Amino acid sequence: MNKGKIFSAAFLSLILTFVSLILLSIIFPSCGFYRGEPVTVWKFIEWILLTEEVNIAFLIVAIALSYLVMGTWIRDPKAAILYPLLSFLMICAYLVYKEKVYVLFSSNPFPFITTSLIFSLIGAFIEEKRPKKTFFQKLEEGGVRIDPAYVKKVSLPIECPRCGVKIYSNARYCWRCLADLYHLIYAKNNKL
Numbered sequence: 518m519n520k521g522k523i524f525s526a527a528f529l530s531l532i533l534t535f536v537s538l539i540l541l542s543i544i545f546p547s548c549g550f551y552r553g554e555p556v557t558v559w560k561f562i563e564w565i566l567l568t569e570e571v572n573i574a575f576l577i578v579a580i581a582l583s584y585l586v587m588g589t590w591i592r593d594p595k596a597a598i599l600y601p602l603l604s605f606l607m608i609c610a611y612l613v614y615k616e617k618v619y620v621l622f623s624s625n626p627f628p629f630i631t632t633s634l635i636f637s638l639i640g641a642f643i644e645e646k647r648p649k650k651t652f653f654q655k656l657e658e659g660g661v662r663i664d665p666a667y668v669k670k671v672s673l674p675i676e677c678p679r680c681g682v683k684i685y686s687n688a689r690y691c692w693r694c695l696a697d698l699y700h701l702i703y704a705k706n707n708k709l
């Protein structure tokens with residue numbers, strides 16, 4: 518489990534929630550809290566931070582969408598539990614540090630925690646069950662024919678089969694003996 522990925526997922530989810538709140542209020546102006554009045558950026562932030570009175574159904578949709586997307590990105594179900602909690606802690610830390618508001622006591626954190634947890638887990642499970650396709654497989658499905666030698670996975674550095682020198686890229690020719698690496702390595706098991 519990648520700690521850096523969990524942290525960035527937590528951070529990105531908060532930004533994504535913010536963006537989806539704005540998008541939702543543009544797409545459905547009458548369903549949300551927009552009501553024709555201009556809403557400042559700070560208002561959206563206050564809604565996410567649960568410090569301002571909010572149309573809770575609207576906020577939940579935004580949270581659900583964002584954490585679903587991030588759940589599919591993070592894939593790992595264990596990480597999908599950790600990063601919503603981490604993003605909630607980040608909100609709390611911000612409020613305590615900057616606004617001197619104790620969110621656990623001043624507002625109801627229940628919708629944020631449960632929604633983000635459930636949807637990030639759903640996203641992670643969907644992505645885990647889905648068969649993974651490489652970029653090349655998708656291209657082939659689209660009718661693009663690819664030389665199998667290009668699709669072959671090569672772990673660097675490779676060793677030149679002729680002179681034995683280390684090569685730090687998947688170059689076509691050896692830089693020392695000019696051996697044709699395309700035919701010697703990449704195309705070898707593909708019967709070209």
Ligand SMILES: [Zn+2]
Nearest residue numbers: 677680691694
């Ligand atoms: Zn060589």
